[in-house]
Amino acid sequence: MDQTTPRLLRALAGETLDRPPVWFMRQAGRSLPEYRELRTRAKDFISFCHDPEMAAEATLQPMRRFPMDAAIVFADILLIPGALGQEVWFEAGEGPRLGPLPEIAAMRDAVEGSTAKLSAIGETLKLVRAELEPERALIGFAGGPWTVATYMIEGRGSMREEARSFAYAQPEKLDALLDVLVDSTARYLVMQARSGAQALKIFESWADNLAEDVFERIVIRPHRAIVEKVRAAGVTAPFIGFPRGAGALVDNYAAAVPVEGVALDTQASAALGRRLQAGGKTVQGALDNLLLREGGKALDARVETLLEQWSGGPYIFNLGHGVMPDTPVEHIARVVSRVTGQPVKAFGLQGAGVA
């Protein structure tokens, strides 16, 4: 692949690079003081996500501070339920809340119009792409259908026992809901790719604790369907699948879902990553976000271990979970500097312009 192609895309094309590209889940957001300042200007979190100027600024903030190889559009996995007609809001300090689950038939009817309701995210992508250097990639994303469904069923983020029971008690209804989500998510990702997203990530945050047959039915099958639908629309952007917590079932996932990259969570073993690489996948992960927050020699040592264990194949350096809000910016800078070999200048607010 051309040397001017962004490093992230070269890794996702299967190249083993001289050093892995790096970006961090939740690199934009609450860990940055400039984000917290920006956030005060929006009346609520959902409005913030639907405001292209502000969302683009949030997307770019970490790119100004750190030599990250990729930006990820600032948005939320719960924008899709909103576009399908379910009320979504955020309680300060408590997380998302959702209104009653609409009828499946009503949501199915809403799928066709759902992408238009998410057009602001396309605008955000265009604004970011226009400002971002060409060697830095732009990632679009959506939530995995099962994860989004758990919020839609339970009305909030919780233990998901209710949603897991729903998978057994009302399998036809869950499958119908997942089908609606597959369809709307595929359309949303196609729109994101056409608006400038160069790679697409599916965040299946609640892929843990599922039996093998259920995992096949509610995670693997929907992911495969999304990738196939997006490909059928002519989009060639590579996919990163993130079945968080899938542990013993990650091999099943990698074998069955035609994603280019598999994001591994904190638990990933060296052997698992190497197995995926040998099977033709690009591996992403898996630094512990608690260790990033803690810092110190243990962090430095773990970064070296990760680089050593996976740099022999296609690899994207990242966390196993999102940056925690109280993570010192210096810790992020130190790790990114180590991986990229570039000094990181801006530790303060200097140079971090706010729209």
Added chain:
Amino acid sequence: MDQTTPRLLRALAGETLDRPPVWFMRQAGRSLPEYRELRTRAKDFISFCHDPEMAAEATLQPMRRFPMDAAIVFADILLIPGALGQEVWFEAGEGPRLGPLPEIAAMRDAVEGSTAKLSAIGETLKLVRAELEPERALIGFAGGPWTVATYMIEGRGSMREEARSFAYAQPEKLDALLDVLVDSTARYLVMQARSGAQALKIFESWADNLAEDVFERIVIRPHRAIVEKVRAAGVTAPFIGFPRGAGALVDNYAAAVPVEGVALDTQASAALGRRLQAGGKTVQGALDNLLLREGGKALDARVETLLEQWSGGPYIFNLGHGVMPDTPVEHIARVVSRVTGQPVKAFGLQGAGVA
């Protein structure tokens, strides 16, 4: 092995049997009406566990109802902190609460006397063994040191983020705490074996979400140390290790910890179980406890799948997690009847004597 040897022990000796032994985690306890009646007689849960007559009765209740191949002593993983001098109590409907963590040095001094403080559990085992038919095995158990440490550090069951951070922020202190727990747990298990426990299980309930190097340090190393200490004391009872949630790291665990059996949680893949069997381990698990509660054709089908995928090697049929309190007794009976080929008579309270 002799045909009169309990089926569970034959499986743990590596035998592939005509049908696997079966028992269920939390088979005794809140899902049984006779347990709920019995429980009202004790002033609190900890007192209940320390009352050999009542604990033996609770242990035996499911053995009267179902043709389980093994009983597991009724006790709690938080009895050890109590024996080491940390206050432990249960808030109704909320779970365990613990007082401030004692000084490590004080707990180290308390190790030698800790087993004597747990002598009631030895009495329970003797009472159960005297009443249990010889072909049914009796299992003793303890919590994994890391899991017990999370409760001791956090003062309750929670997200364990605080304990996971502690592993990075105060590694020496955590290691010292784990050493104290390894020592007291090994002594406790030796006492259980000498009191009639024929197999020993280590419940590491919070083995999920740990980085590979941390898992090695705080799960694998302590488990190995416990098994070695118990063996050094001359105890030959086989071990079942249960690193719940270890997912991608179960292979590491099985390779490094000299347990005879590995209990797999709900997520276990068919391939993982077969890999462990091929590596010389007996596999236990992994029926979804939510599916057991739900029942119906999906439950029947899943039971068949589990029997088919693992019965070609040494296998113990069990759940991936404990029986939920609101599980219909009929569902348990149906599954146990299928696995054992024995009809289950007592669905009601009839025949379920209460001490």
